[in-house]
Amino acid sequence: MSERHAILRPNPLSRWLIHAAVYAIALTMLIPFAWMIATSLKTRGEAISSTPTLLPPGWPWQWQWDNYAQAWETANLGRYYINSAVVAIVVTLLAGVHNALAGFALAKMRFAGRRATFTMLLLVMMLPVQVSFIFAYVICGWLGYVDNYQALIVPFLASAFGIFYMRQAIASVPDDLLDAGRIDGFGDFEIFAYIIVPSIKPAVAALAIFTFIASWNSFFWPLIVIDSNDMATLPLAVASLSSQYYTDSWPVQMAAATIITVPLILVFLLFQRAFVEGITLTGIKG
Amino acid sequence: MSRSQSRNAWAFLAFPLAIIALFVALPSLAGIVLSFFEWSGGGSPRFIGMENYRALASSGPFAPALRNTLVFALVTVPITTGGAFLIAAALNAEWFRGRTTLRTVLFIPTIVSIVAIGFIWRWVLDPSPAGLLNHALEWFGLERSALPDWLGHGPWGLVTIMGVSIWRGLGFAVVLYLAALGGVPRSMYDAAAVDGATSWQTLWHITWPGVRPMTFFLLITGMIGALQVFDIVLVMIGTSATGWTDVLNLYLYREFTLNRLGYSSAIGVIILLLTIIITAIQWRSLGGAEAGA
Numbered sequence: 001m002s003e004r005h006a007i008l009r010p011n012p013l014s015r016w017l018i019h020a021a022v023y024a025i026a027l028t029m030l031i032p033f034a035w036m037i038a039t040s041l042k043t044r045g046e047a048i049s050s051t052p053t054l055l056p057p058g059w060p061w062q063w064q065w066d067n068y069a070q071a072w073e074t075a076n077l078g079r080y081y082i083n084s085a086v087v088a089i090v091v092t093l094l095a096g097v098h099n100a101l102a103g104f105a106l107a108k109m110r111f112a113g114r115r116a117t118f119t120m121l122l123l124v125m126m127l128p129v130q131v132s133f134i135f136a137y138v139i140c141g142w143l144g145y146v147d148n149y150q151a152l153i154v155p156f157l158a159s160a161f162g163i164f165y166m167r168q169a170i171a172s173v174p175d176d177l178l179d180a181g182r183i184d185g186f187g188d189f190e191i192f193a194y195i196i197v198p199s200i201k202p203a204v205a206a207l208a209i210f211t212f213i214a215s216w217n218s219f220f221w222p223l224i225v226i227d228s229n230d231m232a233t234l235p236l237a238v239a240s241l242s243s244q245y246y247t248d249s250w251p252v253q254m255a256a257a258t259i260i261t262v263p264l265i266l267v268f269l270l271f272q273r274a275f276v277e278g279i280t281l282t283g284i285k286g
Numbered sequence: 287m288s289r290s291q292s293r294n295a296w297a298f299l300a301f302p303l304a305i306i307a308l309f310v311a312l313p314s315l316a317g318i319v320l321s322f323f324e325w326s327g328g329g330s331p332r333f334i335g336m337e338n339y340r341a342l343a344s345s346g347p348f349a350p351a352l353r354n355t356l357v358f359a360l361v362t363v364p365i366t367t368g369g370a371f372l373i374a375a376a377l378n379a380e381w382f383r384g385r386t387t388l389r390t391v392l393f394i395p396t397i398v399s400i401v402a403i404g405f406i407w408r409w410v411l412d413p414s415p416a417g418l419l420n421h422a423l424e425w426f427g428l429e430r431s432a433l434p435d436w437l438g439h440g441p442w443g444l445v446t447i448m449g450v451s452i453w454r455g456l457g458f459a460v461v462l463y464l465a466a467l468g469g470v471p472r473s474m475y476d477a478a479a480v481d482g483a484t485s486w487q488t489l490w491h492i493t494w495p496g497v498r499p500m501t502f503f504l505l506i507t508g509m510i511g512a513l514q515v516f517d518i519v520l521v522m523i524g525t526s527a528t529g530w531t532d533v534l535n536l537y538l539y540r541e542f543t544l545n546r547l548g549y550s551s552a553i554g555v556i557i558l559l560l561t562i563i564i565t566a567i568q569w570r571s572l573g574g575a576e577a578g579a
Binding site for chain 1: 290291292294295296298299301302303305306308309310311312313314316317318320373376377381382383384388389390391392393394395397398399400401402404405406407409410412414415416418421453456457461464465485486510513514516517520521535538542547550551553554555557558561562565
């Protein structure tokens with residue numbers, strides 16, 4: 001990220017008001033999550049009291065930590081955690097490699113059909129999943145994927161968006177670097193592995209985070225292709241909590257919401273630097 | 287342009303393109319064709335021409351679902367994009383304190399599962415006295431009886447869905463704008479300073495045009511996403527959405543679960559047509575050729 005602008009200089013009162021407005025917006029981003037965690041540690045009675053308190057009553061060791069155990073066990077979240085993690089990790093790793101290779105071909109290699117391929121990808125990006133999912137489901141059925149990990153993994157091993165994103169990032173790598181590699185006797189794949197990938201690491205990280213989040217949070221497609229309880233992913237399992245077991249127990253629902261939310265926030269905090277750098281690299285900047 | 291490079295390029299592209307063809311492109315084409323058939327999933331589909339579309343046009347849920355989808359898209363996308371621009375411009379100013387922390391905080395709603403978002407907001411908006419929002423509004427002096435049913439099927443239900451949607455999407459657009467703001471050339475600001483422009487004039491005449499390609503990207507992708515709005519309604523309102531809370535995609539999903547696959551596909555095609563029309567309008571009016579990233 002380049003330097004910040006010294007040029008916008010409103011007067012002190014305006015500055016104070018702008019700070020107040022932006023911090024107020026940030027606060028509305030946090031309050032619902034604070035409320036979620038607070039509620040997850042209350043008893044059912046405390047939660048629906050008409051004089052709600054921000055903190056659960058009593059000392060931290062008196063709070064209802066048991067809600068987490070209940071959410072975990074009742075909804076069998078351990079199993080679904082593993083399902084979601086396996087799917088998200090495999091998809092992120094493999095799709096990352098496939099999208100980057102395809103993006104490299106489209107950005108830096110000369111071959112007949114390059115423009116046409118790129119145009120087709122842009123068109124595919126506009127297709128809503130609502131038009132494709134019925135036959136995507138039918139094809140998964142033919143392949144025996146329905147109700148299996150494959151249904152959640154194979155269709156996502158490459159994506160038009162991911163290829164587009166990688167192509168934009170790789171296009172910014174100077175051609176001189178590639179030529180230098182060729183003089184050293186590198187083949188196309190070696191150039192990709194030893195020159196391209198190291199120079200676009202932040203974009204790779206950003207796409208990895210996008211892919212991981214999209215897979216972890218994916219809701220519509222699993223809802224369609226997963227029927228059995230065993231293969232459900234975390235969002236499906238947590239969604240069923242509200243309808244099945246605890247319609248009136250906000251604390252247990254909030255505990256489940258916390259359980260599925262926290263890992264993502266941690267992943268993001270860990271990688272956010274690379275993520276933000278990666279976005280600036282992709283050529284969709286001003 | 288060696289022959290080996292051409293061969294390698296197709297080797298790199300073959301598998302990714304095959305995946306996209308098999309699970310996106312071909313199913314989409316088949317889906318469009320299916321919208322002219324009647325099919326319940328078993329047996330062979332029966333060709334019925336435009337019958338699905340005719341039935342759709344005269345069906346009860348179609349008009350409100352179409353209206354709500356358009357209102358949703360036309361309200362949330364500009365507010366999210368414009369609001370994010372102003373927030374990003376503030377965060378980007380050198381006198382602003384706490385930029386990194388706020389960027390992170392604003393981004394959190396974007397990464398959280400929609401299912402968790404639904405749980406949290408239904409609880410915050412709960413009509414019982416324990417609902418946080420109503421409790422807060424009462425504290426500010428509003429009468430409980432005068433408060434709307436945030437999660438009902440009236441217009442307030444749509445307002446709620448739009449509000450949560452903006453709340454969720456703001457941070458993503460802020461992060462993208464921050465990246466774009468770093469790319470506005472310093473010389474343009476210096477020129478404005480020489481001309482004695484005020485901060486607001488500079489913001490409007492230099493910064494805003496400077497991030498045009500990003501605005502273009504956010505409006506186009508935002509509209510495409512908004513016309514497909516589905517999961518936020520499902521988790522906040524449920525499949526029983528009706529009146530002001532129904533949207534095209536949820537209607538499609540209900541028909542799908544009833545095994546009316548051709549009819550369901552016809553709704554998907556309507557969403558696709560809306561996407562194409564709105565994208566084309568935006569592309570023209572925003573000058574896609576130069577602004578396209």
